[in-house]
Amino acid sequence: MSTHRVLAGRYEVGEVIGFGGTADVHLGRDLGSGRPVAIKVLRRDLARDPLFHSRFRREAKSVAGLNHRAIVEIYDTGYEEVEGGSARQVRVPFIVMEHIAGRSLRDVLRSRRLTLDVTIHVQAEILSALDFSHRAGVIHRDIKPANVMITPEGAVKVVDFGIARASGDPAATLTHAQVFLGTPSYLSSEQARGETADVRSDLYSAGCLLYELFTGRPPFVGDDPVCVAYQHVHEEPLRVSDYDPDLTPAVDAVLVKALAKAREDRFQDARTFADALRSAGRGLGQDMPMTLAMSTQTGTAALAC
Known part of the structure; x- marks a missing residue:
């Protein structure tokens, strides 16, 4: 991958492969296992909104327990600390999930x-x-x-x-x-x-x-x-x-x-x-x-x- 951005010291972030109104999805790689993953990151402008923040975290919590062949699998979750202006740090949540080709x-x-x-x-x-x-x-x-x-x-x-x-x-x-x-x-x-x-x-x-x-x-x-x-x-x-x-x-x-x-x-x-x-x-x-x-x-x- 062409980027050196790494989340949680483990997940290398690559190009955007999907996006929506609240989040972007990147192709990624688990540096520990070497397997490809998809990394969903909440948009930075929404990370300051407690409601969007909690909704994003709820997605991870909801899906993490759903082990079914026809439901995307969640591997991990975490936060990325980014500059939020006025010398403030913003915690941007991310979800690491199964990368689905196709x-x-x-x-x-x-x-x-x-x-x-x-x-x-x-x-x-x-x-x-x-x-x-x-x-x-x-x-x-x-x-x-x-x-x-x-x-x-x-x-x-x-x-x-x-x-x-x-x-x-x-x-x-x-x-x-x-x-x-x-x-x-x-x-x-x-x-x-x-x-x-x-x-x-x-x-x-x-x-x-x-x-x-x-x-x-x-x-x-x-x-x-x-x-x-x-x-x-x-x-x-x-x-x-x-x-x-x-x-x-x-x-x-x-x-x-x-x-x-x-x-x-x-x-x-x-x-x-x-x-x-x-x-x-x-x-x-x-x-x-x-x-x-x-x-x-x-x-x-x-x-x-």
């Missing part, structure tokens, strides 16, 4: 539509990750294609628990200082209203993601976040069979339930959602377990039984 599901969808069997496989893995995190009391709150990675071997990994909260947390609402927490295209109706999120909110977001896997677009789109949020609360999306006549009424029924406005009308847990999807898939002749293998050179996808 591409985000968002990037995959930009280049191609997935086949039905791959769609069901990817969604089932996402729901398996959510089932595990929900049973551990952790709500993700930002399920979307950009937060799902596909490795070159075809593994599915849910990442970025940056706004996750423990279930029942009264602060698990949509906004902070009038800023959306979550992505409008995948927000549940209760999050759009600023109400407390629960596991069924994650399942609604997963339903939005599944809708996009089937149709190539989220259920609701608009020119601004408020317009999209309004649709989540007040409007119904087109049936997926309107986009693809090969999709059966059973598939429509899965999406209708997943995207119900009232959370009590949705799937109540991720396992039930996954079972319903697999049952609908069998009606399409998709009853063989499949994996998705990604080519890191060409960005293409291939199926392997």
